[in-house]
Amino acid sequence: MAQARNILTSLPQDAHLSVSTSPTTTFHSPPSSFGGARRPVPKQLKPFNTQDIKILLLENVNQSGKDILTKQGYQVEALKSSLPEDQLIEKIRDVHVIGIRSKTKLNQKVLSEAKNLLVIGCFCIGTNQVDLEYAAQHGIAVFNSPFANSRSVAELVIAEIITLARQLGDRSNEMHKGTWNKVSHKCWEIRGKTLGIIGYGHIGSQLSVLAEAMGMSVIYYDVVSLMALGTSRQVPTLDSLLREADFVTLHVPELPETKNMISAAQLAQMKDGSYLINASRGTVVDIPALINAMRSGKIAGAALDVYPAEPRANGDYFNNSLNSWEEELRSLNNIILTPHIGGSTEEAQRAIGIEVGDALVRYINQGITLGSVNMPEINLRSLTLEEPDYARIIYVHQNVPGVLRKVNEILGNHNVDKQISDSRGNLAYLMADVSDVRTSDLKEIYDSLEALSSRVLTRVLY
Numbered sequence: 001m002a003q004a005r006n007i008l009t010s011l012p013q014d015a016h017l018s019v020s021t022s023p024t025t026t027f028h029s030p031p032s033s034f035g036g037a038r039r040p041v042p043k044q045l046k047p048f049n050t051q052d053i054k055i056l057l058l059e060n061v062n063q064s065g066k067d068i069l070t071k072q073g074y075q076v077e078a079l080k081s082s083l084p085e086d087q088l089i090e091k092i093r094d095v096h097v098i099g100i101r102s103k104t105k106l107n108q109k110v111l112s113e114a115k116n117l118l119v120i121g122c123f124c125i126g127t128n129q130v131d132l133e134y135a136a137q138h139g140i141a142v143f144n145s146p147f148a149n150s151r152s153v154a155e156l157v158i159a160e161i162i163t164l165a166r167q168l169g170d171r172s173n174e175m176h177k178g179t180w181n182k183v184s185h186k187c188w189e190i191r192g193k194t195l196g197i198i199g200y201g202h203i204g205s206q207l208s209v210l211a212e213a214m215g216m217s218v219i220y221y222d223v224v225s226l227m228a229l230g231t232s233r234q235v236p237t238l239d240s241l242l243r244e245a246d247f248v249t250l251h252v253p254e255l256p257e258t259k260n261m262i263s264a265a266q267l268a269q270m271k272d273g274s275y276l277i278n279a280s281r282g283t284v285v286d287i288p289a290l291i292n293a294m295r296s297g298k299i300a301g302a303a304l305d306v307y308p309a310e311p312r313a314n315g316d317y318f319n320n321s322l323n324s325w326e327e328e329l330r331s332l333n334n335i336i337l338t339p340h341i342g343g344s345t346e347e348a349q350r351a352i353g354i355e356v357g358d359a360l361v362r363y364i365n366q367g368i369t370l371g372s373v374n375m376p377e378i379n380l381r382s383l384t385l386e387e388p389d390y391a392r393i394i395y396v397h398q399n400v401p402g403v404l405r406k407v408n409e410i411l412g413n414h415n416v417d418k419q420i421s422d423s424r425g426n427l428a429y430l431m432a433d434v435s436d437v438r439t440s441d442l443k444e445i446y447d448s449l450e451a452l453s454s455r456v457l458t459r460v461l462y
């Protein structure tokens, strides 16, 4: 694969390399010295003609991200929803970059059709919807936004804790139907109650601070030992958390180990009349088991933001055609059902658009992998307009013995100005800036690297 991703534009054989005069807006070299020195203007490297780069953005990616990509001159097509798999395959064949959120499944079947694909931008935290390993093995880098929406999720959970404790959803529904029902029975303050957080990462720890400010006691369970914020306390087992908490909230990634981590046995461990909140991934809670626990009164209320299967677009139905238990879920009392909006605030979406948009531009134009979730993280200071006949060679390869020797034999006839290499598992990423090269040299370097058996992807940027 990757013929179109082998990026070397055809210039006359002996032409000197041309330099674009438009500096990149998203990447700056550090100043060469302090105090008054003229700052070298970063050179915009050209993966190929920027206007030839085709980008498909799905799932209503924020305007901030679209603007960053459009400003580069790339061709950007943006759709509001995700696509059915057959349409996705049709479209992905043609593009160099795809931007998605949580709904688009980029599995092996889809990615194997993506012959031109260079990079995937997940405009969200979760990357479980992408086969990261397959992507890496085919030289496709994946970027996400690791914490730009964490605060939004934490704030939603705080709102849900109070809403459940006071049965606000039910009272509001009754009023909408014209019924006045003033009750205090089993309505509680949250002050002094215990919040159990499962997964004390970006979201869990942020929530911990907010919950303590509301007067709650916080305990948490995580597979790694983590510093407790405020007066919170890590507990050694999931069971101990479930037995002690009045409110249990999940903030773990979708993994084989987290599938149905809250099922009948765990619900049975929870305190009578406690509450469950899940804004992580739909696979983490066994929903039929939750329905039973709520019907029996064991669980007094729940809030779900995520589901094992979710509709593709706004306006789609949330009913039994997606998940067999949806009607039953909707019929329960004191349950808050939201359409995966934990990270859906103006602030979060704008920040994610900028963060992932910038990462895509850096990768496309400069080959920089900082923040990639499936490639070694590699950066070199940018080339400048004062370095006219330079090129950046990127060689993604299998991490096997002897490759660097062969690569350096190929580059050895030229002046390698700077070079860096790193590996991640069985994949390695090498970046080298070579000076005094002509187009014919580049063609030769490119062809020689392509001929190595270790090759995953070769790019030449200049």
Ligand SMILES: NC(=O)c1ccc[n+]([C@@H]2O[C@H](COP(=O)([O-])OP(=O)(O)OC[C@H]3O[C@@H](n4cnc5c(N)ncnc54)[C@H](O)[C@@H]3O)[C@@H](O)[C@H]2O)c1
Pocket: 125, 126, 146, 147, 149, 150, 153, 198, 199, 200, 201, 202, 203, 204, 221, 222, 223, 224, 251, 252, 253, 254, 255, 257, 258, 279, 280, 281, 305, 306, 340, 341, 342, 343, 344
């Ligand atoms: N509802 C939404 O809109 C929304 C928004 C953002 C993130 N999310 C989901 O929330 C998840 C958590 O986000 P985050 O940014 O806090 O992630 P994070 O990676 O910062 O933290 C996850 C924590 O879970 C822990 N963990 C992993 N496996 C575990 C297990 N089996 N048991 C206990 N702990 C375990 C990890 O050690 C880590 O500390 C994301 O993976 C994403 O799926 C949902």
Ligand SMILES: O=C(O)CC[C@@H](O)C(=O)O
Pocket: 101, 102, 103, 123, 124, 125, 126, 127, 149, 340, 342, 343
């Ligand atoms: O915006 C989305 O679709 C996903 C939000 C959230 O689940 C995330 O992973 O960041």
